[in-house]
Amino acid sequence: xxxxxxxxxAIASGGGHWVQLLRLRPAWDGCDVSYATVHPDSASxxxxxxxxxxxxxxxxxKASFAIVALQLFRAVAxxxxxxxxxxxxxxxxxxxxxxxxxxxxxxxxxxxxxxxVMSSSGLxxxxxxxxxxxQWPELATDPVPKYWGAVL
Amino acid sequence: xxxxxxxPQVFASVGxxxxxxxxxxxVDDWAAAHPAVPVLIQIGSGAYEPRTAAFxxxxxxxxxxxxxxxxxxxxxxxxxxxxxxxxxxxxxLLMMPRRYDLGExxxxxxxxxxxxxxxxxxxxxxxxxxxxxxxxxxxxxxxGVPPAPIAPYAGEPxxxxxxxxxxxxxxx
Numbered sequence: 001x002x003x004x005x006x007x008x009x010a011i012a013s014g015g016g017h018w019v020q021l022l023r024l025r026p027a028w029d030g031c032d033v034s035y036a037t038v039h040p041d042s043a044s045x046x047x048x049x050x051x052x053x054x055x056x057x058x059x060x061x062k063a064s065f066a067i068v069a070l071q072l073f074r075a076v077a078x079x080x081x082x083x084x085x086x087x088x089x090x091x092x093x094x095x096x097x098x099x100x101x102x103x104x105x106x107x108x109x110x111x112x113x114x115x116x117v118m119s120s121s122g123l124x125x126x127x128x129x130x131x132x133x134x135q136w137p138e139l140a141t142d143p144v145p146k147y148w149g150a151v152l
Numbered sequence: 153x154x155x156x157x158x159x160p161q162v163f164a165s166v167g168x169x170x171x172x173x174x175x176x177x178x179v180d181d182w183a184a185a186h187p188a189v190p191v192l193i194q195i196g197s198g199a200y201e202p203r204t205a206a207f208x209x210x211x212x213x214x215x216x217x218x219x220x221x222x223x224x225x226x227x228x229x230x231x232x233x234x235x236x237x238x239x240x241x242x243x244x245l246l247m248m249p250r251r252y253d254l255g256e257x258x259x260x261x262x263x264x265x266x267x268x269x270x271x272x273x274x275x276x277x278x279x280x281x282x283x284x285x286x287x288x289x290x291x292x293x294x295x296g297v298p299p300a301p302i303a304p305y306a307g308e309p310x311x312x313x314x315x316x317x318x319x320x321x322x323x324x
Contacts, residue, residue, distance in 0.1 A: 018233070115267075148309060
């Protein structure tokens, strides 16, 4: 009997977060992957995959966070992922949290833009996610964040 | 919104997350002083609308990549999306960092990004409007060595270890 495919939710905010997530695509080859990001147009870059968009709510834009919380809960509840992978930013912490509620294993990869200190969301992810990575070896500490390499 | 009448030689972008009016105004001022050069700016949610340069708020990813590929020079904020897009397109990038004290980003990390990536072939930096103007002139006269081509995906071991995590065999 064929094993069920692993369900992966790959999620990132817009801009560089999303571009970095796309550079990791071979990591979930063979999995049942769903994507979530802020720009609906980004769906064209991941043809054939299930796609969710959520409102752009950075820390500069707190008012819309409740909407994002709802959108992300719906995405996670629909996908029921086995694994959540994210390259940030802040809203992705919610996807990690919801993913855990549904039993997913969760991976935070801090953006390569954070070369001197972890992002504030990344610092929170150290405790919230099952695994937490930095893309700069000099920022790696024991036990987390770890350094496994970089998207560039 | 004004549509570009010719293929933009200079394509400038604030990225896709926050406004960066100081940058948009600086590029637009450059365009006003160089009316023969077609300039297109992606201005995002900014309040300042260019008077000389053509501009769009946001464009779909395929068109965005086309604009970078078709331009002689790509000018952008010092964001990773722009840096990766320039490298993947093999196009010279002139980048200017957003300043936290002016409310242009949530931290000053773009200055760190600038320092980390300034050494790469084809990546150029400007920290002030004056430097930006001078560097656009210089790079249009001589674009120099373009960024070295890279694969479309991250390398091993990162891909391999993320794959292993997904398959549950490596949590450490």
